[in-house]
Amino acid sequence: MPEATAVHIRSLRKTYGTGFLALAGIDLDVAPGEFFGLLGPNGAGKSTLINILSGVVHRSSGVAEVFGYDVERQYRQSRQLLGVVPQELAYDPFFTVREFLRWQSGYFGLRRNDDWIDELMAELDLTDKADTNLRALSGGMKRRVLIAQALVHQPPVVVLDEPTAGVDVELRQSLWRFVRRYNSLGHTVILTTHYLEEAEELCERIAILQHGQIIALDRKERLLAKNRRKRTLTLEFDRDPGELPSGLNEVLLGANGNTRVLQVDEVLHPMSEVLHILQGLPAQIIDLHLQEPRLEEVFTDLLQEARSHG
Numbered sequence: 001m002p003e004a005t006a007v008h009i010r011s012l013r014k015t016y017g018t019g020f021l022a023l024a025g026i027d028l029d030v031a032p033g034e035f036f037g038l039l040g041p042n043g044a045g046k047s048t049l050i051n052i053l054s055g056v057v058h059r060s061s062g063v064a065e066v067f068g069y070d071v072e073r074q075y076r077q078s079r080q081l082l083g084v085v086p087q088e089l090a091y092d093p094f095f096t097v098r099e100f101l102r103w104q105s106g107y108f109g110l111r112r113n114d115d116w117i118d119e120l121m122a123e124l125d126l127t128d129k130a131d132t133n134l135r136a137l138s139g140g141m142k143r144r145v146l147i148a149q150a151l152v153h154q155p156p157v158v159v160l161d162e163p164t165a166g167v168d169v170e171l172r173q174s175l176w177r178f179v180r181r182y183n184s185l186g187h188t189v190i191l192t193t194h195y196l197e198e199a200e201e202l203c204e205r206i207a208i209l210q211h212g213q214i215i216a217l218d219r220k221e222r223l224l225a226k227n228r229r230k231r232t233l234t235l236e237f238d239r240d241p242g243e244l245p246s247g248l249n250e251v252l253l254g255a256n257g258n259t260r261v262l263q264v265d266e267v268l269h270p271m272s273e274v275l276h277i278l279q280g281l282p283a284q285i286i287d288l289h290l291q292e293p294r295l296e297e298v299f300t301d302l303l304q305e306a307r308s309h310g
């Protein structure tokens with residue numbers, strides 16, 4: 001296997017037959033062993049990008065490689081190194097879970113793969129469904145099978161396309177435990193999700209895609225820090241503080257009894273200044289809570305910014 005980045009993408013463009021430009025020149029490198037998040041609103045181009053990597057969609061131009069293998073010219077090699085968990089099964093084969101996983105192993109030229117299949121089923125809590133027909137499985141169980149089938153050949157890169165959409169909390173957490181463990185073994189994980197808290201919890205680096213372009217790409221902490229301007233300050237007073245002094249009244253998000261919630265901008269409202277203003281009030285602060293921005297807010301801000309510049 002050539003020494004290379006796990007996924008290497010340069011000037012990648014995709015125009016669909018309708019003339020619609022779904023990817024407008026993407027540059028992206030994902031390092032081996034990384035847990036990478038690909039975020040973006042509906043229609044941003046995430047699935048198009050993933051489908052190009054897995055050879056389902058043809059690119060219009062540009063470079064797309066998995067460990068140095070071109071996704072089209074060296075399809076067999078690149079596909080062997082990639083496991084893709086689709087949003088759903090395109091078809092419902094008349095197979096039991098075990099048969100399906102064996103059949104999928106055969107696709108990758110693996111004839112004796114039962115040890116790994118057993119391990120996968122155990123890890124994904126599928127063991128007691130091994131002989132159940134796929135058509136008889138619940139949606140959640142099918143999700144597990146989708147993950148298992150993407151990993152039958154133990155690919156060094158696994159791409160999960162919104163794998164937890166519509167999945168209950170318990171299953172989501174067990175899936176994440178499993179994916180985390182797979183990543184900790186040194187495998188690369190690329191995740192697309194609409195659950196930002198999920199990306200925030202799992203991913204080391206995040207790209208935000210909009211209208212087929214990357215509008216932000218950075219380590220999660222830096223993405224959060226760069227946008228660490230607006231923090232939410234919740235104040236509890238010993239009595240109703242009435243109207244807040246000017247300078248703070250403008251950033252009041254909400255008021256309830258003796259509680260006031262402010263959205264403070266780190267630059268415009270340094271905390272020392274805010275506290276100084278508040279000390280001038282007759283009401284005393286008895287509790288105070290400062291919340292840093294979540295990825296959710298950063299995401300919304302970035303999309304709005306990109307829209308206003310676009």
Ligand SMILES: Nc1ncnc2c1ncn2[C@@H]1O[C@H](COP(=O)(O)OP(=O)(O)OP(=O)(O)O)[C@@H](O)[C@H]1O
Binds near residue numbers: 046
């Ligand atoms: N086969 C196709 N023909 C024409 N347009 C397409 C085709 N597939 C996707 N598109 C368009 O390309 C754009 C990007 O779609 P894509 O599915 O890649 O987005 P996405 O980011 O994965 O969205 P979602 O979060 O909804 O899955 C969308 O506007 C979509 O309508």
